Amino acid sequence: MSAPTRDPGTAAPADAVAVEVTALATTAKAASRTLAALSTAEKNTVLNAAAAAIEAATETIVAANGSDIARAEAAGTETSLLDRLRLTPTRVAGIADGLRQVAALPDPIGEVLAGKTLPNGLTLRQIRVPLGVVGIVYEARPNVTVDAFGIGFKSGNAVLLRGSSSAADSNAALVAVLREVLGAHGISPGAVALLPAHDRASVTALIQARGLVDVVIPRGGAGLISAVVANATVPTIETGTGNCHVYVHRAADLDMAQAVVINAKTRRPSVCNTAETVLIDDAIADVALPRLVAALQESGVTIHGDEEGMEAATEKDWSEEYLSLDIAVRRVAGLDEAIEHIGRYGTGHTEAIITADLAAANEFARRVDAAAVIVNASTAFTDGEQFGFGAEIGISTQKLHARGPMGLPELTSSKWVVWGDGQIRPV
Structure with missing residues (x-):
């Protein structure tokens, strides 16, 4: 039938x-x-x-x-x-x-x-x-x-x-x-x-x-x-839609940060748990930014941002999903500015921090308002099957009845x- x-x-x-x-x-x-x-x-x-x-x-x-x-x-x-x-x-x-x-x-x-x-x-x-x-x-x-x-x-x-x-x-x-x-x-x-x-x-x-x-x-x-x-x-x-961020904190391991950012962006760009913005702490940006940009470009990703050599970013670049091999990159002064940026532009789906600083990780997890907050891992893990639920019906970004996968x-x-x-x- x-x-x-x-x-x-x-x-x-x-x-x-x-x-x-x-x-x-x-x-x-x-x-x-x-x-x-x-x-x-x-x-x-x-x-x-x-x-x-x-x-x-x-x-x-x-x-x-x-x-x-x-x-x-x-x-x-x-x-x-x-x-x-x-x-x-x-x-x-x-x-x-x-x-x-x-x-x-x-x-x-x-x-x-x-x-x-x-x-x-x-x-x-x-x-x-x-x-x-x-x-x-x-x-x-x-x-x-x-x-x-x-x-x-x-x-x-x-x-x-x-x-x-x-x-x-x-x-x-x-x-x-x-x-x-x-x-x-x-x-x-x-x-x-x-x-x-x-x-x-x-x-x-x-x-x-x-x-x-x-x-x-x-x-x-x-x-x-x-x-x-x-x-x-x-x-x-x-x-909800997934305007997801990866914040590379000043205490980040850059090898880890590079691996996570590449996976979060390129594993499957068309899905909602894909990273759309990378925030890089000013304290390490002079080293981290060119390294991450180069790695992303080598993976075929177009970079949008305010730095020389990038596609000039507009408000839309910070606020919407690309669902493609594009990513926005921005320097932030520190944890507070990263959380402020995420609060303004994020969609409450998945937000990640890369850091070896336990106190910073805990503060990020406590203050960021999202269905999933990830420490030192890819945003791609926000998924019902990965969480052990089997196939999922969706990822809820609201707060009543259900939230997350x-x-x-x-x-x-x-x-x-x-x-x-x-x-x-x-x-």
Whole structure:
């Protein structure tokens, strides 16, 4: 079975799209009640079967992705976005392995978070429960399609997926496999559905489907995230953009600093945990700056900054993600100025310091306001899999409910179960 799909170039009236989304959300709501009651063993069986089915369908999935890539290339899509969109047999295998990793993780559902017995004999237990129906709005990253299903399914949630039209064929192929596996195991295929991607009407319908959709998570660029947060009536979990910094402190080991900066910038420039700015302490800048600039340039990185020989930096260079082999470099007077710069321009994602000074590291960690603060390591480690969560649903930069890489526990809520033996509350 497959989710309803449409040629991404064919638009339908907004009201027809809303009706379609409402129908899918209604089916997902019903499916979510079934998912909440599944045992851990049942969920793991489905996840492992889905991993095997995705691997078996590699040729079909890669061919569908090829159609998306061809359209994107014809439209002049940037290299960094093409990298996010592209699937290879190796990447498909990685997507399948992500499902197996999720299957191997502890099931959060039913976990007792707190408990006590009151003086009147009532026994209270706070336990984890699924959120219900989770909507995901995301851009050209078809791996998110399977990651969202895997984490949502293991945590007992149905998922509604609104990917971009640029990945329409890839997403349709992946969701078709997942729905077929669900049906083969006696579970409603409506537990995962792909929404129309041809226009914005489906996004509006999803993020305003109060009563059917329990939470929406936007993943993508700043424009997409802002639009969802500003217009949603369904609660949202904001996954922020990653304007990440590496501060090379005056007590930094420069060999370490060079290795970290190069890795943080060049490992995969198109992802949100990539370093976009390097701040270099004035006390060591005369030595550190030319060395780091040379190493970055040798790695093919374009340098933006205020120094001679760099591309002249504008306000935009300090405040926005490049998502490419570009980086901004600035001297700072010391720890205070570095933290001030990060506070002004950072997006609350990941900030790193390189230093051998324990006191400076602790102060940086205490004062910097971000979902992840890293000492003497690459920003690339802010990742659900690297943190041991398995595939992640996104990296939250907000402060309510979830912050940082979101794994299984972050897709749960809780409820109180109260046991008594006839107690009544006094008037």
